[in-house]
Amino acid sequence: MSDRMLSVTMRINGKDTDPVDLPEDLMLLEYLQEYLNLTGTRYGCGQGVCHACAVIHDAPGGPEVVPTCITGVAWANGRSFRTVEGHATRDEQGNVTQLLPVQQAFLDHFSFQCSYCTPGFVAAATALVERLEAGPVAREDVEDVVLEALNDNICRCTGYVRYLKATRDVILNTPGLTTGEVAASDTAT
Amino acid sequence: MRRALLILAGLLAFVVVAAVIVYVAFTGPGEIPPASRDLANLSAEERAEMAQAGEYVARTGDCVACHKSPDGLSLAGGTPMETPFGTIYGSNITPSRDHGISGYSADDLYRVMVYGIAPGGSHLYPAMPYTSYHAISRADNDALWVWLMAQEPVERPNRPAELIFPFNLRPLLAFWNLIYRPDPPDQPVHGITAPQEDQLARGRYLVEVLGHCSECHTPRNLAYARKADAHLQGNVIEDALAPDITPAGLARRGWNTQDLERFLGQGLSPQGVMTFRMFPVLSHSTKYMTPEDIAAVATYLMQDAPAPTSPEPRPEAIAQNAEGHNHYLGLCAGCHGANGEGQPYGSVPLRSNTSTMFDNPLNLVRIIREGIPARHLTGYQRMQEMPAFKDRLNDAELTALVNYLRQRWGGHEQALSVEAVTDTPG
Ligand code: FES
Ligand code: FES
Numbered sequence: 001m002s003d004r005m006l007s008v009t010m011r012i013n014g015k016d017t018d019p020v021d022l023p024e025d026l027m028l029l030e031y032l033q034e035y036l037n038l039t040g041t042r043y044g045c046g047q048g049v050c051h052a053c054a055v056i057h058d059a060p061g062g063p064e065v066v067p068t069c070i071t072g073v074a075w076a077n078g079r080s081f082r083t084v085e086g087h088a089t090r091d092e093q094g095n096v097t098q099l100l101p102v103q104q105a106f107l108d109h110f111s112f113q114c115s116y117c118t119p120g121f122v123a124a125a126t127a128l129v130e131r132l133e134a135g136p137v138a139r140e141d142v143e144d145v146v147l148e149a150l151n152d153n154i155c156r157c158t159g160y161v162r163y164l165k166a167t168r169d170v171i172l173n174t175p176g177l178t179t180g181e182v183a184a185s186d187t188a189t
Numbered sequence: 190m191r192r193a194l195l196i197l198a199g200l201l202a203f204v205v206v207a208a209v210i211v212y213v214a215f216t217g218p219g220e221i222p223p224a225s226r227d228l229a230n231l232s233a234e235e236r237a238e239m240a241q242a243g244e245y246v247a248r249t250g251d252c253v254a255c256h257k258s259p260d261g262l263s264l265a266g267g268t269p270m271e272t273p274f275g276t277i278y279g280s281n282i283t284p285s286r287d288h289g290i291s292g293y294s295a296d297d298l299y300r301v302m303v304y305g306i307a308p309g310g311s312h313l314y315p316a317m318p319y320t321s322y323h324a325i326s327r328a329d330n331d332a333l334w335v336w337l338m339a340q341e342p343v344e345r346p347n348r349p350a351e352l353i354f355p356f357n358l359r360p361l362l363a364f365w366n367l368i369y370r371p372d373p374p375d376q377p378v379h380g381i382t383a384p385q386e387d388q389l390a391r392g393r394y395l396v397e398v399l400g401h402c403s404e405c406h407t408p409r410n411l412a413y414a415r416k417a418d419a420h421l422q423g424n425v426i427e428d429a430l431a432p433d434i435t436p437a438g439l440a441r442r443g444w445n446t447q448d449l450e451r452f453l454g455q456g457l458s459p460q461g462v463m464t465f466r467m468f469p470v471l472s473h474s475t476k477y478m479t480p481e482d483i484a485a486v487a488t489y490l491m492q493d494a495p496a497p498t499s500p501e502p503r504p505e506a507i508a509q510n511a512e513g514h515n516h517y518l519g520l521c522a523g524c525h526g527a528n529g530e531g532q533p534y535g536s537v538p539l540r541s542n543t544s545t546m547f548d549n550p551l552n553l554v555r556i557i558r559e560g561i562p563a564r565h566l567t568g569y570q571r572m573q574e575m576p577a578f579k580d581r582l583n584d585a586e587l588t589a590l591v592n593y594l595r596q597r598w599g600g601h602e603q604a605l606s607v608e609a610v611t612d613t614p615g
Contacts, residue, residue: 025518027523047523047532047535048523048573048574048576049573049574064580069523070520070523071520071523072518072522074516074519075516075518076519077519
């Protein structure tokens with residue numbers, strides 16, 4: 001680890017973090033877990049392959065997913081991210097009052113078993129839904145964009161289909177994400 | 190006026206007649222030595238033995254690289270090869286009667302390999318590297334023929350070349366051949382199907398003839414022929430740099446014989462992992478070569494090389510190019526390490542990486558922009574996928590990063606301009 005330090009602050013789940021001196025080669029995942037105690041973001045492969053560690057980066061061009069295990073604080077500094085802790089609506093005491101549609105759909109579809117991969121899937125599916133809000137796709141392309149958006153995420157338990165179907169259903173059930181007719185049969189779960 | 194026209198017409202007629210005479214007299218196939226053995230009367234056992242030897246010839250000659258079909262059928266043809274004049278597709282060389290080479294005799298194959306002329310007299314484009322294969326031994330040719338004829342025919346039509354005028358006129362190749370096609374050697378060649386004591390000679394034959402390394406690694410002139418005075422000095426081909434692999438060029442980038450053997454045999458060495466068109470060379474060719482032959486190739490390529498002198502890392506690049514250092518830590522160091530050390534079975538070290546050392550930044554730029562697919566090398570050796578960063582770096586950021594890598598580990602002190610970095614294909 002480098003002994004050169006970097007003064008770092010970023011926006012996490014809508015709040016600016018206090019500036020802190022970090023080793024300049026620290027990865028974002030370690031900053032989230034060890035410094036901010038946000039342990040929902042998971043450490044899987046550590047090599048950018050499994051996306052268990054993915055979070056949403058609110059880039060100027062729209063939300064995108066980054067693997068935090070290989071993304072350094074040197075790059076993250078000054079940017080804005082959303083982790084799995086930041087998606088749901090909470091009351092004053094910090095208790096969850098409402099989940100995101102994607103989170104609810106994953107529960108309803110029994111999408112996960114051990115859940116190690118889930119935070120990464122939530123990030124990827126949520127970023128996709130938000131991208132579609134800005135630019136809807138044709139009904140016939142929905143399955144393809146879902147597969148493409150979730151394709152980088154590895155799950156060793158479920159076989160993916162329930163994640164894919166849950167995400168597809170959120171998209172089909174949310175007005176404005178698709179163009180063209182959505183058949184009633186499409187939205188039945 | 191009329192007189193001038195008459196003279197002009199006369200001259201033109203003369204040129205045409207001369208061209209026809211030259212064409213007929215000089216551009217056809219030359220001599221074809223007798224077959225290495227009586228191919229019409231092989232016993233089943235001899236045939237099997239020759240086919241096995243022929244398969245090794247096909248491997249070392251890397252026929253599959255160009256002749257496999259996009260759906261992965263070996264030798265069924267269709268792999269595109271981009272040239273400045275258009276695209277040429279590898280042909281079907283399975284023994285299919287309608288689309289392949291079932292009608293070829295061993296002599297026909299020799300004529301193709303050595304003279305670039307197909308049965309019936311039509312000229313092959315030199316994308317088929319007959320200018321390298323021209324020195325193939327008759328025994329190697331015959332073994333290759335036996336093996337080719339023993340393959341499953343695939344009924345897949347050839348895809349015609351898509352070349353611009355006048356390069357689409359095949360007969361004109363006769364004149365190209367006249368100037369650029371080397372004569373076959375006068376002495377019978379010692380091929381690889383015969384055992385050989387002389388390691389250097391075997392290495393030379395593997396590199397220069399069957400391996401046809403110079404087809405990519407030697408710069409080409411305006412006529413798209415290899416420059417004889419720049420043999421193996423590196424060339425940009427299909428939007429990638431096939432680097433300088435002369436002994437001096439290799440030594441300058443820190444290669445020694447042992448590293449070269451690892452790179453050719455396993456696809457990986459401290460200098461990096463096989464990328465672009467070199468990865469198929471590993472998968473179809475070099476990983477099948479015997480350790481002795483890999484050693485012969487490395488020995489030949491490194492013969493009389495000066496001691497390796499790879500560039501010293503320049504830690505001063507950190508201060509010199511703070512922006513590049515920051516991008517490196519933010520986007521690269523997670524896999525490649527803060528000091529470029531890499532990770533076994535994951536990502537290559539950058540501190541000894543040859544791509545940072547080239548003068549031409551092309552390969553480095555393309556790899557950062559496009560990433561590299563996961564690599565299954567040999568045995569248990571793997572390299573994980575490298576993501577593409579073209580959406581996460583703008584031109585100025587990419588330039589800073591490329592310069593940083595070159596300045597820290599590639600021995601380049603000077604920074605390249607944004608144009609020099611970003612005006613690369615891809
Ligand atoms: S832990 Fe980050 S991609 Fe696997
Ligand atoms: S639910 Fe166990 S890894 Fe996905």
